[in-house]
Amino acid sequence: MPTADTPGASGPAGSTVPETLFLSTIPGASPSKWVERFTSRERRVQLVNHDDGAQVAFLAPGPGGSAPRGLPQVGYLRWRLDSSPEALLGAAGVDPEDVHVVRFYEEDPVVCVGQDHLLAAWDVEADGPLPASELDPSEAMDPVRFAPEPPADPLDAPELPGSGERTAVEIVATGAGHVVLPASVARMFGRRDVVVLPLTRDTTHPGWGVGLAWLRAVDSQLVQDFIGAAKGRRPGSSRNDHLRDAPSEAAPAGRVRAGAGAARPGPPGKTASGTQGARSVKGARSGKGARGGRGGRRR
Structure with a gap:
């Protein structure tokens, strides 16, 4: 009953x-x-x-x-x-x-670099998305290196979701290296001192x-x-x-199937209504070519 x-x-x-x-x-x-x-x-x-x-x-x-x-x-x-x-x-x-x-x-993939990085001067309007061949593999910051161990219980979330990506962005903001991220993630962890460039989709970053x-x-x-x-x-x-x-x-x-609400982070800090709990900060634009790539192609 x-x-x-x-x-x-x-x-x-x-x-x-x-x-x-x-x-x-x-x-x-x-x-x-x-x-x-x-x-x-x-x-x-x-x-x-x-x-x-x-x-x-x-x-x-x-x-x-x-x-x-x-x-x-x-x-x-x-x-x-x-x-x-x-x-x-x-x-x-x-x-x-x-x-x-x-x-x-x-x-789409995007690359995040610090304002003082050589690639920050890339002109997207004149030259289009940045080719992956322009990236130095030895400078790549992999967010997995900075992420905590997954919890044993799938209902236990980390205290700060996305800390691996957040840490990688913080490091490249100093001018050291670059990090390749999905466009929605780059927007979520964007900073004023980080330049976001769209990458050409190829076999390196599809x-x-x-x-x-x-x-x-x-x-x-x-x-x-x-x-x-x-x-x-x-x-x-x-x-x-x-x-x-x-x-x-x-x-x-x-x-x-095409879905609604594809890759746009919602208002920061709201979880009850369905948005990510981590703080969402719009990626900053600095100089030419600082615009991030499209967040997602819906089909």
């Missing part, structure tokens, strides 16, 4: 206890529009803001193939476009056959794909409704009817 503690059940005086969907995010993600479409008095979203290095943790199956702690979870995945989400999952020890992946958009993923074993109406919201559907839309009839087929792996 449902009780006030049962998700979606009616409590005292007709109150409703909402079902909660746990959404794992990554630096640069901006799910606020998706969350706003999805949230109602019966449903809400709890964000868990992770680093890129821990983005697959919530997909690691628990005992008997269940989701960790038995909670419904959906999360962002970001992978290089010269690879695939299946390769990312396999490298983390997760069987791709156990996971639904819906691809939403692509992100850009990134971004999507949502969840375990097939925990597919549910709650999960499918959130995926529908991410695809632009609002509650009550007739396009959601098929989700109730065939939830396991509503979002086949590898299917490309």
Whole structure:
């Protein structure tokens, strides 16, 4: 018999206890529009803001193939476009056959350098995006070097999500080296003393794909409704009817869809409405060629 503690059940005086969907995010993600479409008095979203290095943790199956702690979870995945989400999952020890992946958009690579760096004088308007051949590999700052170890529990977020990227940007701000980041991440951790240049997409820096993923074993109406919201559907839309009839087929792996709220960081510090908890600072422009690249190509 449902009780006030049962998700979606009616409590005292007709109150409703909402079902909660746990959404794992990554630096640069901006799910606020998706969350706003999805949230109602019966449903809400709890964000868990992770680093890129821990983005697959919530997909690691628990005992008997269940989701960790038995909670419904959906999360962002970001992978290089010269690879695939299946390769990312396999490298983390997760069987791709156990996971639904819906691809939403692509992100362009950008390079961040200090104002005193030689590349800061690059003229984007005259010469276009910076070729990757102009970058000295020995100067590259890899955010992974500065990121903390992923937490053992996927529901435990780091105190400062994106600290690896933040530290790398702080170092290049001194004029030492460069760091290549997705455009949305560069905007999120931008500084006044850092110049952001778009990079030519090639085999060296092909850009990134971004999507949502969840375990097939925990597919549910709650999960499918959130995926529908991410695809632009609002509650009550007739396009959601098929989700109730065939939830396991509503979002086949590898299917490309254009999603709303693609790569624009939302207002800083807001987590309840769905934006990243880390502080978002608009990247500064300094001199010619200081504009960052486009945040994402939607298809």
